[in-house]
Amino acid sequence: MFEELSAVIARPAVYGQVTTPELWTDPHISERMLAAHLDPHVDLSTYRAEYLEQVVAWITDRFDVGAGRRIADFGCGPGLYTTRLARTGASVTGLDISARSLGHADSLARTEGLSVRHLRQNYLTYRDDARYDLILLVMRDYCALPPDGRKALLRTVREHLETGGSFVFDVDSASAFADVRERSTYAPSLMDGFWSDRPYFGFHNTYRYEREYVSLDKYEIFEAGRTRAFFNWVRYFTLEDLTGELNEAGFTDVHVLGDLTGSSYDPEASRFAAIATKAAAC
Ligand SMILES: C[S@@+](CC[C@H](N)C(=O)[O-])C[C@H]1O[C@@H](n2cnc3c(N)ncnc32)[C@H](O)[C@@H]1O
Numbered sequence: 331m332f333e334e335l336s337a338v339i340a341r342p343a344v345y346g347q348v349t350t351p352e353l354w355t356d357p358h359i360s361e362r363m364l365a366a367h368l369d370p371h372v373d374l375s376t377y378r379a380e381y382l383e384q385v386v387a388w389i390t391d392r393f394d395v396g397a398g399r400r401i402a403d404f405g406c407g408p409g410l411y412t413t414r415l416a417r418t419g420a421s422v423t424g425l426d427i428s429a430r431s432l433g434h435a436d437s438l439a440r441t442e443g444l445s446v447r448h449l450r451q452n453y454l455t456y457r458d459d460a461r462y463d464l465i466l467l468v469m470r471d472y473c474a475l476p477p478d479g480r481k482a483l484l485r486t487v488r489e490h491l492e493t494g495g496s497f498v499f500d501v502d503s504a505s506a507f508a509d510v511r512e513r514s515t516y517a518p519s520l521m522d523g524f525w526s527d528r529p530y531f532g533f534h535n536t537y538r539y540e541r542e543y544v545s546l547d548k549y550e551i552f553e554a555g556r557t558r559a560f561f562n563w564v565r566y567f568t569l570e571d572l573t574g575e576l577n578e579a580g581f582t583d584v585h586v587l588g589d590l591t592g593s594s595y596d597p598e599a600s601r602f603a604a605i606a607t608k609a610a611a612c
Contacts, residue, residue: 339533339535347559348476348561349559349561350475355429358527360428360431363428364428367407383414386415389415389464389498389590390415393464395418395464396419397418397419397420399463400421400461400492402424402425403415404453406432406448407431409432412424413444416439416446422447423462424447425449454483455486456486456490461491462491462492465487465491465495467483468499468590471499472500472565473502474562484497484580491608493608496607496608497606501601501604503600503602504567504568505600506566507538507545510536510538510545514535517531521534529554530552531552533548544563544565547561548560569586572604576606583607585607586602586603589602589603
C-alpha cells in the first residue's frame with residue numbers, strides 16, 4: 331500500500347503522458363464536461379455567458395464578421411461561438427473531437443435554421459481544401475497542448491488561413507503560474523462523480539515544473555477492476571515565449587492584447603490574447 335501510494339504521488343516527467351482527448355471523448359466525462367459548458371455561470375469548459383457575448387461582439391467588430399467571411403472555430407465544443415457568428419451571415423466551420431459536443435452544436439444551429447459546418451476533426455491533423463479568413467481557438471486551449479502539439483496546431487492554422495487572415499486565441503500568462511500551488515487531495519468519488527458513474531477513489535495532485543513554466547493536474551481514478559490517470563497540462567506564457575513560438579511557426583505579424591474582448595495587454599493579468607496574421611510569405 332505504501333509503495334502504491336508513493337507511486338500515485340510521484341512527480342511525472344514533464345509531458346510524459348498526455349490524455350487530453352480522453353477528457354473530451356469518454357462517454358461519462360464528456361457528458362459532465364458538456365454540462366459545465368452549458369452552465370452560463372461558470373468559467374470551466376467555456377467562458378461565462380456575459381463574457382462570451384463580449385468576446386463574440388469584439389470578434390465580430392474587429393474582424394468585420396458577416397456575409398462573405400469564412401471562419402473556423404477550432405475546438406468549437408457545443409457551438410456557442412459558431413452559432414453566434416453564423417447569425418451574422420458569415421460562413422462558419424467548427425471543429426471538435428467530441429461527438430457529444432458536436433451533436434449539441436448541430437442541434438443548436440438547426441433550431442435557429444443556421445447553416446454551420448460542424449466537423450468531427452482533430453485540429454492537430456485536420457486537412458481540407460477550405461481556407462479561412464479567421465481561425466479561433468478560445469478558452470486557452472493552446473496552453474493544454476504539449477510542445478509538439480502546439481507546433482502541429484500552428485501548422486494546421488497556417489495551412490488553412492488565407493493570406494492576410496488571422497489566428498486569434500488566448501493563453502494563460504506567467505503571472506497565473508505564480509499562483510499555482512503544489513498540493514495533493516484524496517476523496518471517494520472525487521469531484522462528485524465527475525470521473526465515473528461507478529464507485530471510485532480519486533487522487534488529485536498538482537505539480538509545478540519551474541523551468542518549463544508548466545503545471546500538471548493529475549487525476550488518478552481507482553475503480554473495481556479499472557485504474558485510469560488523466561493528465562491536464564498547462565503551459566503559461568510570457569509575451570516573449572508566445573511571440574517566439576509564433577515567429578518560429580512562420581507568423582511574423584503578431585499583435586498582443588489583454589483578452590478576447592480587445593482589452594490592452596496587462597503583464598499582471600492571469601491571461602492574454604494574440605492575433606497572428608498570415609503574411610504573404612508565411
Ligand atoms: C475548453 S473547451 C472550449 C470550447 C470552446 N472553444 C468554448 O470556449 O466554448 C475545449 C474544446 O476543444 C476540444 N478539443 C480538445 N482537443 C482537440 C483537438 N485536438 N482537436 C479538436 N478539438 C479538440 C474539446 O473537445 C472541447 O470541446
